[in-house]
Structure formats: structure tokens, C-alpha cells
Amino acid sequence: MVELELIKAAQSGDRDALITLLREIEHHVYRTAFYILNNEQDAADAAQEALIRIYTKIQSYEEKAQFKTWVQRIVTNICIDKFRKAKPTVSIEEHNLVFRNERDVEQEVMTGYLAQDIRAAIEQLPEHHRAVVVLRYLQDFSYNEIADSLDLPLNTVKSYLFRARQQLQTLLHDYQKGGVRG
Numbered sequence: 001m002v003e004l005e006l007i008k009a010a011q012s013g014d015r016d017a018l019i020t021l022l023r024e025i026e027h028h029v030y031r032t033a034f035y036i037l038n039n040e041q042d043a044a045d046a047a048q049e050a051l052i053r054i055y056t057k058i059q060s061y062e063e064k065a066q067f068k069t070w071v072q073r074i075v076t077n078i079c080i081d082k083f084r085k086a087k088p089t090v091s092i093e094e095h096n097l098v099f100r101n102e103r104d105v106e107q108e109v110m111t112g113y114l115a116q117d118i119r120a121a122i123e124q125l126p127e128h129h130r131a132v133v134v135l136r137y138l139q140d141f142s143y144n145e146i147a148d149s150l151d152l153p154l155n156t157v158k159s160y161l162f163r164a165r166q167q168l169q170t171l172l173h174d175y176q177k178g179g180v181r182g
Contacts, residue, residue, distance in 0.1 A: 007067055010058050018058060022051050028068070028139070029075050036079040038123050046082055050075040065148050071147040072139065081159055121171035129164035132157055162182040 001026075006069040009017035034043035036089050053074050065076060085125050122130060128150075143161075147154045 003067060004063075005062065007058070011061070018055065019091075022055060023056075025068075025071055026051060029071065032072060032134060032139055033079050035122070035138050036076065036127075036131060037082060038119070042082060046078050050078050053078070063146060066145065069141075069145045070164045072135060072141065072145070073151070076135070076149055080127060080131065095135065117124045117172055118168075121168050124171060125167055127163055129160050129167065133164045133168070134162045 003021070006017045006021045006024075010021050026047065030047040032048070033046040034040065037043050037046060046156055049088055050071075054071060057074075062069065065073075122133060125133060131150060132146055135146045136143075141149065143157050146152070147157045150157070152160075
């Protein structure tokens with residue numbers, strides 16, 4: 001079924017259509033939650049809460065906005081609420097690097113460091129900047145979709161992204177010079 005047909009069927013009470021729809025979006029919901037909250041358990045909790053909210057509120061979805069925008073608004077709001085309720089904790093996880101061959105070792109290590117630096121820099125952004133960065137660069141939302149998802153004016157989204165890019169550039173430059181992370 002096409003997404004719109006699934007949505008209409010779910011709104012008409014077709015439980016199977018609703019379950020299918022939720023299964024199609026669960027990965028994207030979790031991914032957004034993880035990049036905003038930066039913690040697997042918190043992201044899983046937020047994703048579950050978002051899916052339950054979508055399940056119970058599917059009747060309120062109107063075709064004024066794209067379905068993915070409506071879903072992302074729910075996920076983002078839940079994550080922001082969780083973020084406000086508790087100060088985020090930094091989890092230190094052991095990272096396992098898998099090397100394809102000996103010549104790629106240096107490149108794999110450098111790529112791993114760069115990814116850690118980018119993640120650490122995103123973590124340091126204020127929550128409103130982090131949300132727009134996640135939606136724009138990790139979820140590939142347009143500026144208009146971000147504005148709809150976060151209920152912000154378009155110019156505010158552009159301003160947040162501009163400031164966030166400046167902050168990220170400064171943070172990543174500091175990391176390259178050996179600055180303190182976190």
C-alpha cells in the first residue's frame with residue numbers, strides 16, 4: 001500500500017494498516033530520537049513514546065502537512081521535553097573498530113575520530129540548534145519541513161542553522177587543535 005492509503009486505512013480503524021505504518025517509520029523515529037538525545041536507552045524510550053502517541057493520535061493527522069513532518073514534530077517535541085526534564089548525561093561507550101585490511105587502518109581510525117568529534121560537537125549545541133541540525137543534516141529535512149516540525153518561522157530555522165554551523169565549525173576547529181571534548 002502507498003503511504004497515503006495506509007494512513008487513510010489506519011484512520012478508518014484498520015489496525016493492520018496502522019501497525020504496518022508504524023513499522024515503516026519506527027527506524028526514522030528512533031534515529032531522530034537518538035541524534036537529539038544521544039543515548040540509546042533514552043532514544044528507545046522516546047521512540048516508543050512517539051510511536052504510541054502516533055498510534056493514539058492518528059485520527060488527528062490532517063493532510064495539511066506531510067506525514068513525515070507530522071511524525072517528526074511528535075518525536076522532536078517528545079525529545080525536547082525529555083531533554084528539558086533531565087540534564088543529558090554523556091555515556092562513554094566502548095567503540096569497536098573493524099578494519100577491512102591493514103592499509104585502511106589509518107583511514108578507519110581518522111574517520112572514527114572525525115565521527116566522534118562531530119558527534120561531540122553536536123552534543124554541545126543548544127537544544128534548539130541541535131534539533132535543527134539533526135533534522136536538516138541527519139534526517140534530510142527541507143527548511144520548510146523543519147519549520148513545520150518544530151513550529152518555528154522559516155527565518156528562525158535558517159538563523160538557527162547558520163548559528164549552529166558557526167558553532168560546529170568553531171568546535172571542530174578546537175578539536176583539531178587538541179581542545180577538550182565534552
